[in-house]
Amino acid sequence: xxxxxxxxxxxxxxxxxxxxxxxxxxxxxxxxxxxxxxxxxxxxxxxxxxxxxxxxxxxxxxxxxxxxxxxxxxxxxxxxxxxxxxxxxxxxxxxxxxxxxxxxxxxxxxxxxxxxxxxxxxxxxxxxxxxxxxxxxxxxxxxxxxxxxxxxxxxxxxxxxxxxxxxxxxxxxxxxxxxxxxxxxxxxxxxxxxxxxxxxxxxxxxxxxxxxxxxxxxxxxxxxxxxxxxxxxxxxxxxxxxxxxxxxxxxxxxxxxxxxxxxxxxxxxxxxxxxxxxxxxxxxxxxxxxxxxxxxxxxxxxxxxxxxxxxxxxxxxxxxxxxxxxxxxxxxxxxxxxxxxxxxxxxxxxxxxxxxxxxxxxxxxxxxxxxxxxxxxxxxxxxxxxxxxxxxxxxxxxxxxxxxxxxxxxxxxxxxxxxxxxxxxxxxxxxxxxxxxxxxxxxxxxxxxxxxxxxxxxxxxxxxxxxxxxxxxxxxxxxxxxxxxxxxxxxxxxxxxxxxxxxxxxxxxxxxxxxxxxxxxxxxxxxxxxxxxxxxxxxxxxxxxxxxxxxxxxxxxxxxxxxxxxxxxxxxxxxxxxxxxxxxxxxxxxxxxxxxxxxxxxxxxxxxxxxxxxxxxxxxxxxxxxxxxxxxxxxxxxxxxxxxxxxxxxxxxxxxxxxxxxxxxxxxxxxxxxxxxxxxxxxxxxxxxxxxxxxxx
Amino acid sequence: xxxxxxxxxxxxxxxxxxxxxxxxxxxxxxxxxxxxxxxxxxxxxxxxxxxxxxxxxxxxxxxxxxxxxxxxx
Numbered sequence: 001x002x003x004x005x006x007x008x009x010x011x012x013x014x015x016x017x018x019x020x021x022x023x024x025x026x027x028x029x030x031x032x033x034x035x036x037x038x039x040x041x042x043x044x045x046x047x048x049x050x051x052x053x054x055x056x057x058x059x060x061x062x063x064x065x066x067x068x069x070x071x072x073x074x075x076x077x078x079x080x081x082x083x084x085x086x087x088x089x090x091x092x093x094x095x096x097x098x099x100x101x102x103x104x105x106x107x108x109x110x111x112x113x114x115x116x117x118x119x120x121x122x123x124x125x126x127x128x129x130x131x132x133x134x135x136x137x138x139x140x141x142x143x144x145x146x147x148x149x150x151x152x153x154x155x156x157x158x159x160x161x162x163x164x165x166x167x168x169x170x171x172x173x174x175x176x177x178x179x180x181x182x183x184x185x186x187x188x189x190x191x192x193x194x195x196x197x198x199x200x201x202x203x204x205x206x207x208x209x210x211x212x213x214x215x216x217x218x219x220x221x222x223x224x225x226x227x228x229x230x231x232x233x234x235x236x237x238x239x240x241x242x243x244x245x246x247x248x249x250x251x252x253x254x255x256x257x258x259x260x261x262x263x264x265x266x267x268x269x270x271x272x273x274x275x276x277x278x279x280x281x282x283x284x285x286x287x288x289x290x291x292x293x294x295x296x297x298x299x300x301x302x303x304x305x306x307x308x309x310x311x312x313x314x315x316x317x318x319x320x321x322x323x324x325x326x327x328x329x330x331x332x333x334x335x336x337x338x339x340x341x342x343x344x345x346x347x348x349x350x351x352x353x354x355x356x357x358x359x360x361x362x363x364x365x366x367x368x369x370x371x372x373x374x375x376x377x378x379x380x381x382x383x384x385x386x387x388x389x390x391x392x393x394x395x396x397x398x399x400x401x402x403x404x405x406x407x408x409x410x411x412x413x414x415x416x417x418x419x420x421x422x423x424x425x426x427x428x429x430x431x432x433x434x435x436x437x438x439x440x441x442x443x444x445x446x447x448x449x450x451x452x453x454x455x456x457x458x459x460x461x462x463x464x465x466x467x468x469x470x471x472x473x474x475x476x477x478x479x480x481x482x483x484x485x486x487x488x489x490x491x492x493x494x495x496x497x498x499x500x501x502x503x504x505x506x507x508x509x510x511x512x513x514x515x516x517x518x519x520x521x522x523x524x525x526x527x528x529x530x531x532x533x534x535x536x537x538x539x540x541x542x543x544x545x546x547x548x549x550x551x552x553x554x555x556x557x558x559x560x561x562x563x564x565x566x567x568x569x570x571x572x573x574x575x576x577x578x579x580x581x582x583x584x585x586x587x588x589x590x591x592x593x594x595x596x597x598x599x600x601x602x603x604x605x606x607x608x609x610x611x612x613x614x615x616x617x618x619x620x621x622x623x624x625x626x627x628x629x630x631x632x633x634x635x636x637x638x639x640x641x642x643x644x645x646x647x648x649x650x651x652x653x654x655x656x657x658x659x660x661x662x663x664x665x666x667x668x669x670x671x672x673x674x675x676x677x678x679x680x681x682x683x684x685x686x687x688x689x690x691x692x693x694x695x696x697x
Numbered sequence: 698x699x700x701x702x703x704x705x706x707x708x709x710x711x712x713x714x715x716x717x718x719x720x721x722x723x724x725x726x727x728x729x730x731x732x733x734x735x736x737x738x739x740x741x742x743x744x745x746x747x748x749x750x751x752x753x754x755x756x757x758x759x760x761x762x763x764x765x766x767x768x769x770x
Contacts, residue, residue, distance in 0.1 A: 235719060239730075242729055268738055272747065366740055366745060366756045367740055367741070370743075480723070481758050482720075482761070484726070485737075487754075
């Protein structure tokens with residue numbers, strides 16, 4: 001059997017889902033839209049098990065966007081694979097009134113519906129008493145009091161689900177009768193086989209799934225002319241539903257006001273305070289950044305070392321040849337390049353989900369909304385922009401819950417400017433080359449100061465470009481902002497754990513595939529070439545015919561010569577005229593192209609080009625070698641101050657990440673926006689680097 | 698007067714909506730004519746505002762609040 005869970009956000013619906021299914025859950029995507037689809041299996045009794053469908057949290061089943069239409073689609077289309085045998089409406093003790101609004105809509109669909117009231121363990125605490133028997137009678141349903149957190153009432157809920165055939169499917173008819181008896185009777189008589197409320201939803205909704213729309217086209221068309229009347233009736237419906245609920249709650253729900261703790265109000269006074277509110281928020285931000293950078297360096301170094309070890313191990317075990325090279329130089333570094341980001345992503349989402357679970361994130365949205373709006377974004381854009389400092393890919397996925405299309409799009413477009421962790425190795429090595437290691441004012445390290453400057457530069461560029469986009473983009477779409485300020489809650493570790501696993505999985509499967517594919521393509525381009533590539537060994541040996549060199553030096557020189565004459569080397573040479581004005585040569589060109597897999601590949605590629613072998617761990621070696629590289633045109637150092645600065649600016653602004661482009665394509669459902677990013681950010685990077693280089697040299 | 702003119706802690710009763718088309722999601726959150734609305738907090742820069750209405754704690758932007766007429770209590 002199939003059970004659908006539906007409920008308002010912040011009612012603990014996800015906790016219940018986790019409690020019922022444990023780790024037996026699957027997260028998928030609905031085709032074409034960005035809401036994720038969560039299903040899981042649950043044993044209801046010794047013989048029966050159920051598929052549980054966790055529908056996205058919502059306040060109403062009437063959708064205000066195509067993404068939200070998924071709830072309606074599941075509950076209205078009887079042929080839908082997820083069409084449930086029984087629905088559980090998850091509500092909670094404090095916001096019962098608003099929760100019952102959704103319940104009343106669901107109940108009218110004439111599917112067996114159970115009302116689960118969560119957080120029942122806190123009834124006494126909050127001075128709330130509910131007359132469950134009376135409420136069951138009034139709503140004509142089965143009610144189960146549960147506490148998903150304390151695992152109370154779950155068995156009873158399972159029993160009730162098994163017994164679903166005994167739950168009345170009679171709608172709360174009164175509402176339609178009170179609204180407009182004639183209108184609704186006519187509608188019902190024309191289509192006696194379909195639930196009245198379903199009919200009403202079909203004719204009144206703007207956002208219907210394409211399939212449903214086609215199926216009921218004639219019905220929908222026949223009511224097109226009554227649009228104005230339907231709009232009025234919709235408002236009436238909401239008012240009547242609330243009246244109906246208020247009448248029932250008066251008889252069944254009592255709150256003893258003297259028991260209210262007032263903690264919520266006190267916390268709100270501090271956390272949303274004009275000054276302390278921001279101070280606390282920035283302290284939390286500082287903590288997040290600190291942990292992303294310091295805590296994650298240990299596992300990241302470990303992963304880095306293990307990837308190299310694994311590649312070495314396989315090289316020593318497998319016979320030499322193209323296949324071994326593919327594994328050790330294409331596949332393993334590719335996978336390593338994905339896995340290396342996991343620690344930072346885990347830490348980031350640990351914080352983000354902690355802040356969301358406690359209810360604090362809504363306060364941040366509240367504090368930041370007006371400021372962000374000046375730049376065409378929303379208070380909800382804060383999460384993506386923070387997440388972008390780890391990796392733009394999960395950050396862009398986090399933009400899903402921004403309601404306005406324009407606000408969401410601007411957030412997606414500017415997020416890649418924030419300094420992601422892949423830029424860090426590039427910045428570190430260039431800064432080490434061009435900025436002296438001096439102290440300023442006795443405390444600040446100048447190199448560290450420049451690095452901080454790079455972060456600010458990225459953030460500033462994000463804000464400036466958002467402002468420009470805000471001014472030029474003309475989107476007339478109605479955008480209505482309303483957020484719930486949930487009560488503060490102690491976070492549930494299980495929920496946080498599951499969220500972190502889910503997000504990390506989404507990153508590994510989503511972006512991982514692309515990074516891996518690009519790594520393999522780049523490996524192919526770097527390990528194949530024309531005549532000179534094939535004869536590299538002979539050519540280099542001939543060159544050294546009369547001089548003595550160590551075997552290691554010889555091998556490194558061969559690798560370097562091969563890379564120069566490989567396909568990617570030819571590509572680097574081909575783009576040299578274009579990048580010369582920025583102070584780069586074809587060698588840097590190769591590194592720029594390789595960066596499309598992930599920016600940090602820059603360092604490894606340069607190491608190969610400068611023939612220091614594969615031992616890229618040795619930062620001093622590569623630094624010394626880069627420092628010794630001479631620009632034949634000027635006779636000065638290749639990585640001098642102007643070129644270094646130009647490179648820093650280029651890496652700060654250019655869109656060099658295939659993974660991000662693919663995610664933007666998926667999230668915006670069009671190639672237009674990733675191309676705008678690729679060329680827009682590319683142009684900004686090119687012009688800025690050109691100006692920096694010209695001005696400094 | 699309209700909602701955003703309330704000071705923190707003050708209450709009013711919703712009288713009427715001035716929107717040309719009332720956003721359904723506002724109604725669905727319980728913000729309905731005849732209901733008591735209390736100002737809980739105003740964000741810096743006076744926008745958005747944090748209100749309690751019909752048992753729900755919600756934040757709305759000032760541009761929306763300006764469309765909701767109230768009688769002060």
